[in-house]
Every structure is written in C-alpha cells, then in structure tokens.
Amino acid sequence: MNDSTPVWFITGCSTGLGRALATTLLERGHRAAVTARDPRTVADLAAGHGERALALALDVTDPAQVAEAVERAEAEFGRIDVLVNNAGYGYLAAVEEGEDAEVRALFDTNVFGLVETTRAALPGMRARRAGHIVNISSLGGLAAFGATGYYHATKFAVEGLSESLAAEVAPLGIGVTIVEPAAFRTDWSGPSMRQSATVIDDYAATAGARRAATLATYGHQPGDPLRAAAAVIDAVESPEPPLRLLLGKAAYDIATARLDTLRAGFDTWRAVTVGADYPAA
Numbered sequence: 001m002n003d004s005t006p007v008w009f010i011t012g013c014s015t016g017l018g019r020a021l022a023t024t025l026l027e028r029g030h031r032a033a034v035t036a037r038d039p040r041t042v043a044d045l046a047a048g049h050g051e052r053a054l055a056l057a058l059d060v061t062d063p064a065q066v067a068e069a070v071e072r073a074e075a076e077f078g079r080i081d082v083l084v085n086n087a088g089y090g091y092l093a094a095v096e097e098g099e100d101a102e103v104r105a106l107f108d109t110n111v112f113g114l115v116e117t118t119r120a121a122l123p124g125m126r127a128r129r130a131g132h133i134v135n136i137s138s139l140g141g142l143a144a145f146g147a148t149g150y151y152h153a154t155k156f157a158v159e160g161l162s163e164s165l166a167a168e169v170a171p172l173g174i175g176v177t178i179v180e181p182a183a184f185r186t187d188w189s190g191p192s193m194r195q196s197a198t199v200i201d202d203y204a205a206t207a208g209a210r211r212a213a214t215l216a217t218y219g220h221q222p223g224d225p226l227r228a229a230a231a232v233i234d235a236v237e238s239p240e241p242p243l244r245l246l247l248g249k250a251a252y253d254i255a256t257a258r259l260d261t262l263r264a265g266f267d268t269w270r271a272v273t274v275g276a277d278y279p280a281a
Contacts, residue, residue, distance in 0.1 A: 005031050008030055008080075009032070009035070009084065010032060011084065011117055012086040013045060013086075014038070016184070017184065018086040020225035022045045024226060029052070032052070032054070034055055035056045036057070051076075060114070066113075066117050070120040070124075079128060082131070082133075083133045086136045090151045090193045091194045092147050092195040106194075114158060118133060118135075118165070125169075126169075126172055128173075129172055133175070135161075135178050136179045137158045137179060139182045140152045146206045146209075146210045147206075147214065178244045178245070180244060180247065184221050185220075189214050231245065232245065
C-alpha cells in the first residue's frame with residue numbers, strides 16, 4: 001500500500017450516507033477510519049480490507065472518545081486527509097412541542113459533536129498544511145419547513161460554522177465542503193428519526209401533517225446513498241472542491257427557488273433596508 005493513499009475519517013458509519021461513503025472509499029482503494037457508537041455495526045465494513053480499514057467506537061457527544069478515536073486513526077495511518085462529519089439525526093416537533101432534553105441532545109450530536117471532531121482533527125491538518133473537512137448538512141440547512149424546526153436550526157448552525165471555518169483554514173491549505181442532500185434512502189425518516197411525545201392539536205394541519213408526510217417517505221426516498229457517496233468523493237478529489245454541494249434534484253430545485261424567494265423579498269423592501277443607514281454626508 002502506498003503511503004500517499006488518502007486517509008478518510010468518517011463519523012456515523014453504521015447506516016446511511018456514512019456507510020455508503022465507507023463502502024465506496026474502501027472499494028476504491030482508499031484508507032478509512034470507519035466509526036460508530038457501536039463498533040460491531042461497522043466491523044463488516046472493515047473486514048477484508050486489511051490495514052486500509054480501521055473500525056472505531058465513536059460517540060461524537062463524548063469528547064474523550066472523540067480525542068481517542070482521532071488519535072488512534074492518526075497513529076494507525078499517520079494522518080487524516082479528509083474528515084467527514086456525518087453523524088446526526090432528525091427530530092420531528094412543532095417548535096412549541098419541542099422537549100428540552102431532546103432538543104439539547106439533538107444539538108449535542110448535530111452541532112457540538114461536529115465541532116468536537118473538527119477541533120480534534122484540525123491540529124494535524126494545520127501541521128501538514130493540508131486536509132479537507134466535509135460537513136454533512138442538509139437541504140434543511142438552506143430552507144426550513146414545519147415540524148423540523150429544531151433539526152433546521154442545527155443544520156443552519158452547521159452552515160454558518162462551516163463558512164467561517166472555510167475562511168479561516170483556506171490560507172492553511174485546508175478545504176471545507178458543506179454537503180446538502182435532499183431526501184435519500186436512509187434511516188433518517190425511519191428508524192433514526194426521533195419525535196416529540198408532546199402533540200398540540202392546533203398544529204395538526206401544519207407540523208402534524210408534515211410529521212406524517214415525512215415518516216411516509218421512508219423507503220421511498222428518491223436519493224441513492226451510493227451515488228451520493230461517489231459524488232462527495234469526486235467533489236473532494238476535484239481540482240477545486242466546492243464550498244457547497246447539493247445532492248439530489250429536489251435539493252437543486254428547492255434551493256434555487258429559495259434563492260429567488262429571498263431576492264424577491266429583499267428587493268421588495270430595498271428602500272426600507274437602505275434607508276436604515278445614516279444619510280450620506
């Protein structure tokens with residue numbers, strides 16, 4: 001094995017896009033640290049790939065475990081070239097229905113876990129003046145809908161954090177890509193989805209209806225995780241990786257429509273907007 005073979009570190013590999021990424025990378029001959037809270041769920045991914053694969057236990061909400069997993073990967077492979085912050089899940093609730101413990105747990109995984117893992121991997125990347133960080137956001141990091149407000153809040157946070165990170169690390173030779181999938185055939189809207197036990201009848205026609213519609217998509221989502229994985233890898237390995245990568249036709253259609261809506265609203269209120277400045281001297 002050539003020491004120049006890229007090394008990827010991926011969180012949340014037990015199912016979904018994380019698993020598809022690990023599978024595709026190892027099939028392509030890359031090296032990968034594949035992680036999950038229960039390492040038994042990723043043992044099969046590492047099997048048969050010898051020293052190119054390392055299965056690790058990783059709960060991203062446990063800072064000590066994050067540090068240990070990153071240290072083990074760096075000790076095994078010598079470095080981490082690409083970090084993929086993929087671990088995360090969804091939560092269905094109208095904003096008023098949200099339960100504090102569940103909301104904080106959601107942010108702990110989707111935001112603070114991502115931060116912890118990024119901070120653990122950055123020193124090595126800075127020392128080498130090379131590396132790439134892939135943050136798995138969502139179309140829901142660009143546009144929001146009823147019943148998933150808290151999930152959107154986590155992904156909007158990832159978007160803003162990633163933009164700032166990109167500006168900070170670009171001069172150090174480190175890239176950042178934000179991946180924004182639409183609905184892909186993963187467990188996100190099925191076994192991985194959490195819901196508030198609180199249900200308020202006044203939201204039945206809005207958040208309630210979207211709860212049901214979201215759960216009904218499970219098993220029928222149009223997005224193919226393996227195609228998404230290939231797209232992410234190809235983007236990272238391209239001469240000029242994008243800051244943002246939309247995945248799926250729905251992602252493109254909804255995101256571009258969102259741009260049009262934003263511009264129309266900005267233009268409608270332009271006079272009021274610019275009038276808030278001090279008068280020109």
